[in-house]
Amino acid sequence: MSxxxxxxxxxxxxxKGALVDVGTGELVSERVKVAxxxxxxxDAVLAAVAELVxxxxxxxxxxxxxxxxxxxxxxxxxxxxANVSRRxxxxxxxxxxxxTLHRGxxxxxxxxxxxxxxxxFGAARGTDGLxxxxxLGTGIGSxxxxxxxxxxxxxxxxLEIDGVDAESRASYAAKERDELDWAPWAARLQRYxxxxxxxxxxxxxxxxxxxxxxxEEFLPLLELETPIVPAVLRNxxxxxxxxxxxxxxxxx
Numbered sequence: 001m002s003x004x005x006x007x008x009x010x011x012x013x014x015x016k017g018a019l020v021d022v023g024t025g026e027l028v029s030e031r032v033k034v035a036x037x038x039x040x041x042x043d044a045v046l047a048a049v050a051e052l053v054x055x056x057x058x059x060x061x062x063x064x065x066x067x068x069x070x071x072x073x074x075x076x077x078x079x080x081x082a083n084v085s086r087r088x089x090x091x092x093x094x095x096x097x098x099x100t101l102h103r104g105x106x107x108x109x110x111x112x113x114x115x116x117x118x119x120x121f122g123a124a125r126g127t128d129g130l131x132x133x134x135x136l137g138t139g140i141g142s143x144x145x146x147x148x149x150x151x152x153x154x155x156x157x158x159l160e161i162d163g164v165d166a167e168s169r170a171s172y173a174a175k176e177r178d179e180l181d182w183a184p185w186a187a188r189l190q191r192y193x194x195x196x197x198x199x200x201x202x203x204x205x206x207x208x209x210x211x212x213x214x215x216e217e218f219l220p221l222l223e224l225e226t227p228i229v230p231a232v233l234r235n236x237x238x239x240x241x242x243x244x245x246x247x248x249x250x251x252x
C-alpha cells in the first residue's frame with residue numbers, strides 16, 4: 001500500500017508543496033515554491049496551485065492531496081482571510097480546489113496543518129495530552145492537538161490581553177514594528193504564554209514560524225510551568241501535516 005501524498009501550503013507570499021511519504025514524514029520530491037499571486041485573488045491562487053501540482057508529474061497522480069490555507073476553515077469554507085484577498089471569506093474553497101484540480105482534497109487551516117506535522121513527525125511526536133503549537137509571524141497562529149487529535153480553528157492570536165488582540169503586541173511582526181530587542185519582546189511573549197497556560201494547562205508548547213530558528217534568543221527568557229520548545233520541521237510542517245491528514249481514511 002502506498003504511503004505517498006501531496007502537501008500544499010498556501011501563504012501570503014509563497015505557495016509551497018512536495019510529495020511526502022506520510023509513513024516516515026520524509027519529502028520524496030524537491031520542495032517546490034512559487035510566489036503567491038499579488039493580492040491573493042482566489043482565481044489566481046487556484047491557477048498557481050494547479051500549476052504547482054501538475055509539476056509533480058505522474059508520481060502525484062491519484063495520491064491523496066492536502067491543502068492548508070491561512071484562514072478559519074469550516075466544512076471546507078474559508079471564513080476569514082489572512083494576507084490574501086477578502087474574496088476568500090465565505091467561499092466554498094475546498095470545492096473550488098477540487099473542481100480546479102479534478103480530484104478530492106483535504107482542506108485545512110495552515111497553523112492546524114503545521115501542528116499536525118509537528119505532532120506526527122516533529123517536536124510533539126509521542127506526547128500525550130494537550131499540545132499547543134503557536135506560530136509567531138505576521139500574526140500568531142495556533143493549533144491544539146489532544147493525544148495527537150486536532151481540535152481545529154483555535155485562533156489564539158486573537159486572545160484579548162490588556163484590551164487588544166495578543167498578536168498585535170506579541171507577534172514577530174510586532175517585534176519588528178516596534179523595533180524591540182529580544183528581552184522586551186520576550187516580556188510580551190511571557191504575558192501571552194502565561195495567559196494561555198493558565199487557561200488550558202497544556203503538556204507542551206511548540207513555537208514555530210521563521211523566528212523559531214532564533215529560539216535561543218528568547219525561549220530561555222520565558223518562565224512557565226509548561227515545557228516550551230521550538231518547532232523542528234521549519235517550513236515543511238504545513239506540507240507534512242496537510243499531506244498526512246489527506247492520507248487518513250476519509251481524508252480526501
